[in-house]
Amino acid sequence: MVTSFVHGAGPLIRKLERLIRLDDDERRALDQLPLRVATFDPGQEIVRQGDKPQQCVAVLEGFCSASKIVGDGGRQIVSFHIPGDIPDLQSLHVAEMDVSLTALTQTRILLIQHEDARRLCAQSLRITHAFWRETLIAGAIAKEWVVNIGQRDALTRVAHLFCETIARLDVVGLADDYRCHFPVTQEKLGEAMGLSTVHINRTLQELRGRGLISWERGVLEAHRWEDLQQVGDFDPGYLSLAPDWVVLR
């Protein structure tokens, strides 16, 4: 892990701007936050389950997953994180990490000391609420994952995840015409969906065979968005996409 000091929380500000409108004071406070940037290679753990971190991380570039290990050695990915996400905001209030964060690609991460984040919250109630809202939306996504894994068959489940991913990436400008980078192996997709790698593979063949998606070398594309949404039983409401969100058609 290589870190360097930087000033100016550009991407963080853009993220918050999607949650609330910032005034000049708030923007200045954010801009003066002492920040560090760290770079992680694919497969590296950014934070480990059980850690008691003294800082929060925000994803600047790259993709990560949050996962938990179960007794028999299995692993469940409970969320994917994309640029703009602050995956462990919870560590501000819950001492011990309940998940491990792992880089899926080369990833640039912003580190914010808890101390600084708390000072920022004390300075601006609105920023506090913006952070809180961020964690609430993460919770809404987790609930939808419970629904997805609990109720939907493999085909619907995977289609739903693809819709969710494209919709979230679109908001941060990382999906173009239902096409985005989704650098996940079939094994990891299985760990996220509660399915075996073999069954993921067959499910993907079905989705491809129906002409709904292509997914090669980490690039995912939905060919018929409406149909994919329908197959995936996907309604983006739970994502609470920012007010300037343009509804995908």
Next chain:
Amino acid sequence: MVTSFVHGAGPLIRKLERLIRLDDDERRALDQLPLRVATFDPGQEIVRQGDKPQQCVAVLEGFCSASKIVGDGGRQIVSFHIPGDIPDLQSLHVAEMDVSLTALTQTRILLIQHEDARRLCAQSLRITHAFWRETLIAGAIAKEWVVNIGQRDALTRVAHLFCETIARLDVVGLADDYRCHFPVTQEKLGEAMGLSTVHINRTLQELRGRGLISWERGVLEAHRWEDLQQVGDFDPGYLSLAPDWVVLR
């Protein structure tokens, strides 16, 4: 739904005291909150998915579930709520409810107008953080449900839920010697666990047959807590039961 006006947020204060240390000013502010109490019968919906409520609810007595409907008509329960919970705090920040709240038993509910909750947050940053922490723990529980449903077989899954339920009820003094009220039908348990009623029934027989639990007329008892924990692959860490009193100034 019958409502009446009350003053004094006793149970709410007790709940917050578990999240954060309150000072006298804060206790006074809470005590002066204008509150209403509503009573719901079993099966009644308290808030409906898609609603845009102007108030939050806190459970005083009784049990509720939060559930989402999927396209094919199925239902997934994403959480159970017990006295002391504030199941829809999210509505303070996310306009539209992503779940329906349903009373499982006769339930007494405290209603807090958003307006009042917001004023309270503005008065005390520490109360804001306490509410935020409450939602973070709810998120941690949702993540564990993803793990439970995604990775564990029926027996482990149900055992895990029983452990979680007993552990949570114990904190609010509603479990005595691993014995508690758990007024849920097998059908609803199936909706929570992503399993059919038939398979829930057989799983319960297995748990009973192993002498791990009894569950009759809504009263759940763990006979060998340690063994049940082991069968359920249960580690209570994610519940953040021990208040680690994150220092907020």
Next chain:
DNA sequence: CGGCCACTTGAAGAGCGTCAACAAAAGTGG
């Protein structure tokens, strides 16, 4: 007593997991 709801049981089969082998791609070192 009758009706309803929750629980129970059996039988058959679907969906998905596991195992094992192989193919293709991507990384690695000379």
Next chain:
DNA sequence: CCACTTTTGTTGACGCTCTTCAAGTGGCCG
């Protein structure tokens, strides 16, 4: 640049967990 290794993707066969359907039992309340 090529040979090697490792990782990721693909396929077939088989079997287990869980679902579905259908029938039946037991308790509770009007």
